[in-house]
Structure formats: C-alpha cells, structure tokens
Amino acid sequence: MDDDITRKIAAAGHDAAQRDEAMRLVYGDLLRIARAELGRHRRGETLNTRALVNEAYLKLFDRDGADFENRKHFFATAARAMRQVAIDYARARLAERRGAGAEHVPLDALEGNPLPVDAQAEQLVGIDAALEKLAGLDTRLVTVVELRFFAGLEVKDIAALLGVSEPTVKRDTRVAKAFLQKELGEA
Template identity: 40%
Template sequence: MHDVTDLLLSWRQGDAAALDRLVPLVYDELRRVARRHLRGESPGHAFQATALVHEVYLRLVDVDRMALTNRAHFFGVAATLMRQILVDHARRQRADKRGGRVTVLTLDEALPAAWTSSVDVLALDEALDALSAIDVRQCRVVELRFFTGLTIDEAATALGISPSTVEREWALAKAWLFRRLSAST
C-alpha cells in the first residue's frame, strides 16, 4: 500500500517512470474491477476487462500529474475514468445508425437485493449526475464502492471521512438510486 502511495508521490513530482512502475502493482485489481463492470454485458461486447484497464491507463498518462495522494484516491480516479469510458462507449452505441445496443451494468451490489434487473450505463450516469447535484459526497461514495469496488474503510480513507459516514451515505445513495432508476424503467 505504501509502494502505491510512494509511486504516486514520485509521479506527481515529475518522475514519468513512476506511473509505469505503479501499473503492475494495481493492474490485477483494476482488471477485477473492470471484469465486475463488464459481467452484465452481452457476449461479444466491444470492451473486455483488459481493454478497459488499458483505456484507463491511457487516460491517466494524459492527465498532467494529477494530485493523487494514496491508493484509495488512485482507485477513486480510476473508477471515475471507467465510468466515463463506459458512458462514452454507450453513447457511441446509442448513436449508431443501426440502433446499437445500450451498454448495461448490473447494480447487484449498489441496489437492494430485491431489485435484480440491469440498468443501462447512460441511465446510471444521468442518475449519478442528478445525485451529484443533490449530494456530491454520496455520488463519490457510489463511484468508489460500485465502480471501483473499494471497501467501506478504503472509501472512507479516500474521502477523508469515517467508515460509519460512508456506510450511511452508501445506504442513502442506494435508496435514492433505486427510486430514480426504478422510475425511469
């Protein structure tokens, strides 16, 4: 964990090779997160976990030495990038003149267990944008928990708040998303 933080600090201070040394340390976890997101996709989906992780890496390289402070913060940024990549892909699919399919993710962990249907990425993105307008912290908790798969404790560290606050915000955000996404189906 300290290696990741040290490499992030080195990268921020101008060591371009630090990001290359960081990637092997976080690659497997990023692939696990990407696989989780793509699990609900139809067979033959354009994105595979490896491609999604590589796209995140390319976007990280493009960023001008962002102030990533620790492992949890890194994964929070990676979660946001994965969300953006999947939303961009879904928009391209929707814009396809042949009526391309909508990218679907399963919110099995993010929503109450009684609601097991899938949600399209664009609907989720719109719901998260709406949630962000109401409560930015709840939106960040969802991004960290759902898109990155951080634990309650890791999300608390990334946000600089207590685990009990994350649990409370997570429960509220899940209920809000459930209502919002249920209303749109």
C-alpha cells in the same frame, strides 16, 4: 506496501518512468476492478478487461501529469475513469443502434448481477446522468456508488479507503440508491 504505492502514485506526476512503476504496482488491482466492471456488462461486448484498464490508464495520466494525493484518491479516480469508459462505450453502442428499445432495469440490478452494456446502454447513460446530478449534492455518495457498483469493492474496503465506518458506507449506499431510484423513476 500501501505506503510505497501511495508515494509512487503521488510522485508519478510528470515522470513517465515513475508513472509506469506506479502502474506496475497497481495493475493487478486495476484488473480486478475492471473485471468487476465488465462482469456487470457481459453478453456480446467488445470491451475487455485489459482494454478497460488501458483506457482508464490513459484517462488517469492524459493530463500534464496526474497529481494523486494518496491511494484513496488514486483508486477513486480509477473507478471514475472506468465508469467513464463504460459509459462512453454505452453511448457509442446507443449511437450505433438509435431507436432500438431497451427494457427497464432497476438500480438493484447493478448489485451482484451482470448488466450488459450492449443491451442496456440507455439505462447506463441514465444512471450516469443521475450520478452527475448527485455529485452536485454530495460527492462522497457518488464515490461510494462508483467504488461499490462500478469498481466492485466490498463495504469494508470502501470504508478503509474513505476513512469512514462500514455503517457510514452502508448508509451512504442506501441514500444514494434512494436518490438514484427517484431520479431514474422520473426519467
């Protein structure tokens, strides 16, 4: 099944029918990722799971056809698209409430605990800026963070997607968290 999905995603490109078929095959996975993402952002949000998946779909296929090399590339891109949608939403919320203070939330709050978008939009925007800086140093670290914290994937799933060992994913997570904590502490 994974090979079938990979072929359909890779072939989707410019063909709307093939994109729709690829989307049908991965829609359940994207909903699971969206639920994990939104589970971190509860408490009065207006962005729901299907809206997040639909917005991510538009980001994934808004170019002149999307070229995904394989399943890993597709899901990493989907996780990044969902992160961008959540960050865009947080920025919009900040624009609506300029000047309102928000409490400091440590990076560890992302793991396993809800992080409400409305209440902590500033922290999400700060994390996004730190991730952009980290991307300039090591893109795999950012991919691990996106897949683990934004997409809610388990270490073993990330290892399989990236073709690395579970200890490598755990090590990458520790390195990325240390970098982000340093960046967020200086901000």
